[in-house]
Amino acid sequence: MNKFLGVLLLLSSFSLFSQSSDDEIQVKNIYNTALTNGHSYQWLDHLSNEIGGRLSGSLNAEKAVKYTKEQLEELGLDKVWLQPVMVPKWVRGPKEVAYIEAEPGSKNEVPICALGGSIATPKEGLKAKVIEVQSLQQLDSLGEEQIKGKIVFYNRPMQADLINTFRAYGGCVDQRSAGAREAAKYGAVGVIVRSMNLRLDDYPHTGTMSYGDLPKRKWIPAAAISTNGAELLSKMIKWNLDTKFYFKQQCEQYKDVESHNVIGQITGSEFPNEIMVVGGHLDSWDLGDGSHDDGAGVVQSMDVLRLLKETGYKPKRTIRVVLFMNEENGLRGGRKYAEVAKQKGERHVFALESDSGGFSPRGFSFDASDAAFNQVLAWKPLFKPYLIHYFEKGGSGADIGPLKNNEIAMAGLRPDSQRYFDYHHAANDTFDAVNKRELELGAAAMTSLIYLFDKYGVKTQPQPKIKG
Known part of the structure; x- marks a missing residue:
């Protein structure tokens, strides 16, 4: 009996070690690919320097919709589409x-x-x-x-x-x-x-x-x-x-105009009806070119799907990148996405947003059940080599907020924020204020978290037993 238990413990330890080792290899592969063959910086270069500020309802906002849709199509995703949404048009x-x-x-x-x-x-x-x-x-x-x-x-x-x-x-x-x-x-x-x-x-x-x-x-x-x-x-x-x-x-306020959320998808191989979202907002204010707020989040989110494909990982669950329109002065894009998802009866299990700038990533904040949060805490050793240490309960993001229910786990990327408000909503929020390596590290951290939630699923809170 003792020998039998010893064998079981040994096999269990080997299984856990093997699992952890596989995850370490995949996370390292993600980081290596992001830092040596990332696309986020070149996408941001175009958004910022070729298009510029992308205030909702503007010509530049529509140029950004067209450009990001084309780039997602080039990635060879399973599906790319535009989701119409009416947005305010205010002109400075x-x-x-x-x-x-x-x-x-x-x-x-x-x-x-x-x-x-x-x-x-x-x-x-x-x-x-x-x-x-x-x-x-x-x-x-x-x-x-x-x-x-x-x-x-x-x-x-x-x-x-x-x-x-x-x-x-x-x-x-x-x-x-x-x-x-x-x-x-x-x-x-x-x-x-x-x-x-x-x-x-x-x-x-x-x-x-x-x-x-x-x-x-x-x-x-x-x-x-x-x-x-x-x-x-x-x-x-x-x-x-x-x-x-x-x-x-x-300045002048005009009638609402039609714009779009940009959506790309890799369909899950095992659980296609379980949807995971990663995103940022495509619109920006008009004084600068919106590189930190939120061009960085947009291109990092796009690169999550590219990095998964580039590293050969085949998601079990459906993973969507959503580039939301009109976060800055209306949140229309986030609300529209949640509204359509509800109408279609879609089941979202995880959502991650990047809308805090392109600075060095420090970790994530989570709006999730205790079970899901404890699950994340068990993954901390995988992130430690990359100096990701901040895992706390807290807010996630404005655009994914309307998806909130009792089932979904939500998270927000948390970069170092000490310089963020030097640029936020100002004319100096420009491409030259973003560091390439920091931007790519953020994309890698986001991809790693998406990978782990996809591989293991989102743990749900145990329901109390009803005494009969």
Whole structure:
């Protein structure tokens, strides 16, 4: 009996070792291929330098749809198609201008940009006294008497002592998204928002804003000011409470237009009805060329399918790359994909998103059951040689969010985020800011995770037994 148990233990240990060894070899093969024969960087080069910024509803966005569809077709996938989706069309217009007037006749020009979705100023521009606030709540304490007829200047910076820069971003982005709506309720004539950026520079950072259910007649123009500009404006207001601010922007909102999600698929050999998604958003803001946000995620996701084919791996489950349209100012693409999947009764078991820039990958955050998360933790030794160490419960991604249910496991790639908001939504988010090797390491990490979930499936939470 003891000998029999010993043999079983030996065979079990050999099986586990063999399994682990096979996975180590495949993950190493993925990394080697990504770093010596990756395609993500050359795809990003074209998206960024040949097409440029890809704001939803723009000609460049449609060029990007056409280009990425062609590239996926060249990979020899089982299926490539376009999924129609209606998206907003907002146009920035000519470059915005602004200056601070601390006393009559003095003009200190500062860099600004219209926030996405904002209305234009009057044709001649808008000039008024400025009142500085640190939060939406502060408006309530000031009231209409102190705000009416003025430009509200939101100047709450990102919290510098937070290591997680996305938390710092989340802690102040309400100024941008809801600032105009709330200030208009007290009679403000315009809004200027400090850019969501941890460093001091001259780049204004755009981003979406909303008027909510505010009547259109009460809408006011909203713009972002660079962090250096915000510092200067704050100092001038302290020096002279009668300081005025002038800005002019000519943006315009048009009717919705049709665009597309781009989808490519490798059909599973054993479980074709179990679908795994990897993706990023194809649209970007218009100031730069969207290399980090989210050209990097797009090309990394495309390369996941190519790397699986290049390394000779045949997926058991259906793996899709989805390049979502309109994450930046509507999330229409993500919602449409989930809507169609539900209509078709498709079963999604895993989804991975890359939308945090093309910097060195550090790991993944998971929105998953304890069973699925513990499964991932057991794979940590496979990632250790590649300096992937961050495996935590947390958010996944905006575009895959609408797929969430009790069954699916979701994950987000987590690159080093310390420099991400230096570029986010700004004119310096360009191809030269992306490091080729870092981009390829991210693609390899994503491919490795997809491979493991495909090979072993997604563990589900045990259901409690019902006593009868």
